[in-house]
Amino acid sequence: MTIGKNLPPPFPRRIVPNKADLGDWSQLEPLFDLLDRAAPATASAMEEWLLDWNDLAAALAEEGSRRYVAMTCHTDDPACEKRFLHFIEEIEPRAKPRWQKLRTQYAALPAGRDLPRPRYFVLDRSIRNEVELFRPENVPLEKEEEKLCVEYQKLTGAMTVTFDGKERTLQQMAKYYDLIDRPLRRSAWGLVASRRLQDRQQLDDIFDRLLKLRQTQTQNAGCDDYRAYAFRRNERFDYGVKECEQFHAAVEKVVVPLHRRIQARRKKTLDLQPLRPWDLSVDPQGRPPLRPFQKAGQLVKGCTEILSRVHPEFGSLLAFLRQHSLLDLESRKGKAPGGYQAVLSEHRLPFIFMNAVGLQGDVSTLLHEAGHSVHSMECRQEPLLWYRQAGPEFAEVASMSMEHLGSDFYEVFYHAEEAKRARVKEVEEDIWLLCWIATVDAFQHWIYTHPGHRVEERQAAWLELHRRFGGIEDYSGYEDALKNGWHRQLHIFLYPFYYIEYGIALLGALQVWQAVQKDKAAGLAAFRRGL
Ligand SMILES: [Zn+2]
Structure with missing residues (x-):
């Protein structure tokens, strides 16, 4: 697809010639x-x-x-x-x-x-x-780092399995995890886990090479360890290691027990002994999975309606982006995994990328990216590029708030009972996410303060954190999948230490949601002022 069609003219340039070839x-x-x-x-x-x-x-x-x-x-x-x-x-x-x-x-x-x-x-x-x-000597190292990241994306983007008679991406496999048919869930989950394990050595190898590059950059910059270097590079002027550790401790104390209670209830309702990793998505009451849409067009239409109910001015956004080819939403082979919002900085317009397959999660992903896009549009008149982008701790408040604000209007996709079910599931996912964020963040603290560690030690550290922050599901027979579980978290490879931002932002988004429920006009006005 071509990116951007009939775009409104970019803001006039000052020194860059209009015909300049920016690749030359x-x-x-x-x-x-x-x-x-x-x-x-x-x-x-x-x-x-x-x-x-x-x-x-x-x-x-x-x-x-x-x-x-x-x-x-x-x-x-x-x-x-x-x-x-x-x-x-x-x-x-x-x-x-x-x-x-x-x-x-x-x-x-x-x-x-x-x-x-x-x-x-x-x-x-x-x-x-x-x-x-x-440090000038870090420039070529950063280049090497980026190339390894492309390698990671190529490797994971090429992972497919043949299931149910068709070759499918691992993202497309997600829809089998909420099927009522347990043996089918189990084989889908097992197949994906073994497909990932097939490339485990390559993934560990890419990661070890990344570690070496990051280690050298740290030494060049004269920092004690990569963690100290990364904190400064990520411009964490307002919090440090101590605050991250407080976050881990708070999650461990308050959120982990809650997550485990929710899982115990699920286990009881499903009448399972034990709860297994492929039992975590299925509806505990045996209702068929939520299927909010089939084609990306329906997804856009529904989310447009939701956004206009949150605020009439937000509603026109997606139609505008679609009209100008600034959306690529459907999952297909040969497309990188995940979702993101990129900005075309001269046009000051967003582009939304995701891998939609027809799940409830796709609705929240699109609302999430739409939140980033609303943020970009709200900042459009700011002349300085530097000020059109907020730090990630706040940028994700925009996106996560939109997910939560939008969830109040899920009736657009569902009848009342289903909408409630989707909302309950999302709050449960928030709770799980806080545990996962603590795991991923604490893992990176361990990684970068244990230079020269071996692959087995890294796996042991991950397992230890799983014991601290994980759920009650039983991985017997799938120990390899468990201890390599971090391989699927692309941030650990691509954006070191960039993860606790989601935790900080989620706490902010929950507060925005609460404020809007208390007083819609005042809450939304404050939200937009913040953007
Ligand atoms: Zn985001």
Whole structure:
């Protein structure tokens, strides 16, 4: 598919020529030179300079997003992969030191101190942090890291199984987990688990190579361990290791017992001894699985209706995105797993990617990504790219709030009884998610504070955390699947330490939901102001 059709014109460029080929370094270099030479002497000249810098940054960001989107929509098209790889191998490594040069220049300019502080404090802090962390010798290492991440995505994107007479992606297999037929659930779950295990060595190997690269970057930057480095890189200015550990402890104390009680109730209702990993999705009362839609078109239509009921202005969003080819929703072979929202930074428009197969989870995923998109649209008039993106701890408040606010209107897809059932299930999933977030986060704390660990030690650490935060389901006979369970969590590979953000954001989203239920107008107004 082509990304973006008949888009409204992008915001006018300042220094980037309209016909520039953004995949050609010889056309980009003079623009960096131009920015280098500017040396603004006053605060207002500096603001103009920041806008020029921003112009080039937005153009390159959009180019990178477009190539990334094309690759994830067509993991089986070598041309898309080549274009993406060209960008990360030929353009980004050359651009990175040039951005860095601009940041260093910024930090050294006396006029920087005269910039109005309320407006520029956050940007200033971020630029200075990057200046302090940057090491030119890390640039090629980051490039290697990105290539390994592509390898991970290719490996997991190519995983399929033949089940029920057809080749299916592992995402497509999810719909078998909520079937009433237990032996069928079991064989579906077992088949997926063994398919993942087939590539376990390659996955561990990719991860070990990533660890080495990250270790070296840490040493180059002069940080104690990768955790300290990653916390600074992720701009965690307002919380640290101690707060993460408090989060783990709170989840262990309050949420884990609740999760286990819910599972015990499920086990009793299902009359099972013991509860097994393939029994966690099926409706405990034996009702057939919820099937909110069949085609992506119905999904878009239903979610549009839900969004307009949350707020009339949110409703027009999805129709707009579909009309402009800014959605790729259906799961198919040759498409990367997962879901995300990317931004075309010059047009200041979102693109939504997901793998819908007809499940309730797809409804909440689309509401989630729509929440990010509403956020992007609310920030559209902000001229500075840096300020159009919130930190992830807050960005996910936008998306997770939309999931919860939207759940009040599930009647669009279901009759009242089913809608209630979907809501109960989602609250139960919130509870499970908090436990999973604690597991994934604590696991990464262990990984990066135990350099040089062996694969078996890593598995043991994962098992230990499963005992601490996991449920009561019994993995007998599937011990290998359990101890390699983290392989399926792509963040651990692609975005180290990026996970507790979901926990922080979920707590925020639950508060937004509560506020809107108490007073809809005031709650929504506060939510939009926050965006
Ligand atoms: Zn999100």
